[in-house]
Amino acid sequence: MTWSIEPTLPEGWELVVGLEVHVELATATKLFCGCANQFGNEPNTNVCPVCLGLPGSLPVINGTAVKYAMQLGRALRCDVKPGIMARKNYFYPDMPKDYQTTQYDQPTNSNGSLVLPDGFVVGIERAHIEEDTGKSTHVGGGGRINDAVYSLVDYNRAGVPLVEIVSDPCLDTIEHAKAYVSGLRDILLAIGVSDARMEEGSMRVDANVSVRPAGTTELRTRCELKNINSIRSMGRAIEYEALRQIDLYTSGDNPRQETRHWDEAAGRSTAGRSKENLDDYRFFQEPDLVPLVPTAEEIAAIDAAMPALPSARRAALMEASGSDAEVVATLVDRGQDTMAIAAIDRGADAAKVVTRLQHDLAVDDFSKVTAESFAELIIMESAGDLTATQAKQVLAEMVDSGGHPREIAEARGFEAMEGDELSGLVDQLIADNPGEWQRFVDGDEGDRKKMQGFFTGQIMRATKGQADGRAVAELLAQRSAG
8 A cells, every 4th residue: 555645735724525435236136136237248138127117016125235235334343223225216317217225314334434554533424225326328518418419328237236335524635535445445355245346336436525724623515526436536536626615715605515527537527416405305215125124143143254354454464563554554455464474473573574575575476475485484584594685586486486495595506605705705895996995984874875785786796696785784884893
């Protein structure tokens, strides 16, 4: 995980962001019918009377979707309670029924939280179950329905099971918003309830953005940003919207509550529709579906089967290694925390374990490297059996072909150079390069660093990498002090 510099708002203003993350669940079929839940099929082939909203058709809830939703709720530390499906009434071409079946005042999951790698806690208001809409394609004009020449609708996605995760309006920086969405994706993949592919629309983000004078607590008018298809786009969209609202306030105007559509290519948003009030949706309980009433036994079984989540894995690695939060988050993101802890438990030096993983095992596939062999490699390096350069070369071969580090080292003829031999080489090198040595002894910090690199490089070439770079540095320091 990388952390970028946070864009600075004009002095005297602060950001308030709440995110609505829509996650498609990885069930075999849709939420209320037996149509396939598959991405990329020919338009309007995964449809039936139920998901097309034809008269006389009746929904039947997908039990796996409900189980997945509860698993996600528990992973987000939500209270899982009895829930009721409701009808949310509005007209849009991609809603063939003219209403969406969702949860309103009694969601299955509520009052959760997610802890970010830096310790910031994001409150989660609810994670409710609903059906997805179809997909509209507006041809001509600006790609919006109001100026399109014509529109096409694909109902394959209509009725796909969703969980909408609604955060509290507590995100105060763009980096926290990015870390939150990244953290959600990590949890979804860890528990296996969604593939969380933003590029395919199975994970979509709407950002509710407002600004306020620094130090105040009021929640001012917010705008909802839509059409965000990556974490990077979300960051750009939030920054643009915050600055747009600040410009309005400072010019004596006010933002209006509305949806705005993000144009990634143009780097700006455009106004959509005025945001409806709750009364406009005319929510009422879905008469064709019974309430969802999870039992205590079902919830206990979900908790018992829950895998280790990213936050717990970060905490475990931080305790075992003593590394800082950013490095730990990187190793957990790569899935290397289990190997790190196992190697440390086998007696490998924690600092060396983390350094080797962070810098020399940044590869897509390290499956041929076992925790046992990796630990042995670090132990050999710590004991002086291998130099740092040799250890790096042995690890590279382990990644490609597997094997035991001691056998690889013997096959390559690697052995650490004896101290007396190395000392003699350093003395000879100093004698052969008096000018460079004088710069090392009398120079400033920059000169000393540069000349140390020169001498170390010469030794490494002369010994074909068998010298220990740290031992060379120690000998140089001893010679300059004496």
